[in-house]
Amino acid sequence: MARPRNRDYGELRHELVDAGGRLLAAEGPAALTTRRVAQETGVSTTAVYQLFGDKAGLVREMFLAGFERLAEAFAAVPRTSDPVADLLALGHAYRANALANPHLYELMFGRPIPAFQPDAATAALIQPTFDTLVAAVARCVQEGEFAPGEPYVLAVRINALAHGLCSLDLRGALGGPDEARRHWDDAFDTMMRGLRAAE
Amino acid sequence: MARPRNRDYGELRHELVDAGGRLLAAEGPAALTTRRVAQETGVSTTAVYQLFGDKAGLVREMFLAGFERLAEAFAAVPRTSDPVADLLALGHAYRANALANPHLYELMFGRPIPAFQPDAATAALIQPTFDTLVAAVARCVQEGEFAPGEPYVLAVRINALAHGLCSLDLRGALGGPDEARRHWDDAFDTMMRGLRAAE
DNA sequence: CGTTGTTATGTAACAACGTTATGCTAATCT
DNA sequence: AGATTAGCATAACGTTGTTACATAACAACG
Secondary structure: OOOOOOOOOHHHHHHHHHHHHHHHHHHHHHHOHHHHHEEEOOHHHHHHHHHHHOOOHHHHHHHHHHHHHHHHHHHHOOOOOOHHHHHHHHHHHHHHHHHHHHHHHHHOOOOOOOOOOOOOOHHOOOOHHHHHHHHHHHHHHHHHOOOOOOHHHHHHHHHHHHHHHHHHHHHHOOHHHHHHHHHHHHHHHHHHHEEEEEO | OOOOOOOOOHHHHHHHHHHHHHHHHHHOEEEEEEEEHHHOOOOOOOHHHHHHHOOHHHHHHHHHHHHHHHHHHOOOOOOOOOOHHHHHHHHHHHHHHHHHOOOHHHHHHHHOOOOOOOOHHHHHHOOHHHHHHHHHHHHHHOOOOOOOOHHHHHHHHHHHHHHHHHHHHHHOOOOOHHHHHHHHHHHHHHHHHEEEEOO
8 A cells, every 4th residue: 555664663763863873972962953963864854854753852762772872881780799899880880871972971861952851751761771770779788788778769869979970070070080080989989888787 | 432331241231141041940941042032131132242242151141140149048058066967058058049940050050052061261150159068068077077088079079969969850850849858868868977977 | 513433232134953845756555 | 557655855934043234322532
């Protein structure tokens, strides 16, 4: 009856998201225009609207791709017999991911493109990434390293510190690379000390 | 020989910054256009360019006004004999300020308007606001409540946690108002525990 | 007091943006 | 093979930031 609808699953979709990712990483959110994304991919802007509805739809895909990358970085962190060390390793993976692509990090945790704001459905899709952190915290509690507490709540605490530090770092408020790294490690030391079970 | 240049110090300047602040607070960064700001003030867009150079110049002024407001909120926090309680009060003032005007908070600590990025000179102007926090931390160290440490470094740690929590809160990731408040208080309890001097 | 040089401001236009109406192309089903 | 319809390009619309131009206001000088 009709031409097949590879609309949602075509590879053009992936190419556009990829081009958008490259543009964002290289030149920042201001360079992320539908025209440039289309041009880089060798198609017209119409493709973006056909495949994603509007620019926010494309950005939404880039947003989710960012979280997938973060989830992969988390998955690559080995699990040892020291739950606290594992938690700190997760933190370093989070930090490395942020520093590797600052603009993408801002897209994931800030709001550099006013037209895009993750809705509830989108927010739900990134929950698994956060759950990795919750699980690592739960291990620390179960093995008696942390004082008793609901792992989810403790994870929020750690997440807040991590995000705050990355945010300051990307703004250049933490000094040079070495100094920034020291801030990170020392801040997590303090946080771990606060979470530790009483001796 | 010439007309006086009230260019930099006229009250029109203040009116435009004010109108921009109202627009940002009420409708968010997408509504902050030079045309609307000019229209609200009853002048033409040219005035913005004459007084501020470009849109980023106007936004820069709004940015600084935001930090002045925060500094005032900090100054209104009374100083008691309990330095840790005073520090926590400073934190609550920070939080209240963020929740009172989320869009302004994002302008101050995020990057919702790509055209505006605070340069080094602008960043230097907001240092005094941060110094208030450093001073409060220094008291905690001097009076033996906190373990010895450089106050500036400890303040960064606290600032990171505060910003991370506000950021999550404004994104709605902390649940309802009561739950968000509990997250804040508990997170600061943990941080204070980590900073405390050994008994 | 009028001329002159400079500033303040409005008008109108520019390029670039997000978006959409229109229509051609080509792939699939009957 | 012909009909049907998704996929995409062309070209336009309205809005954005910005600027060239013109005009009006004002202070200093003759």
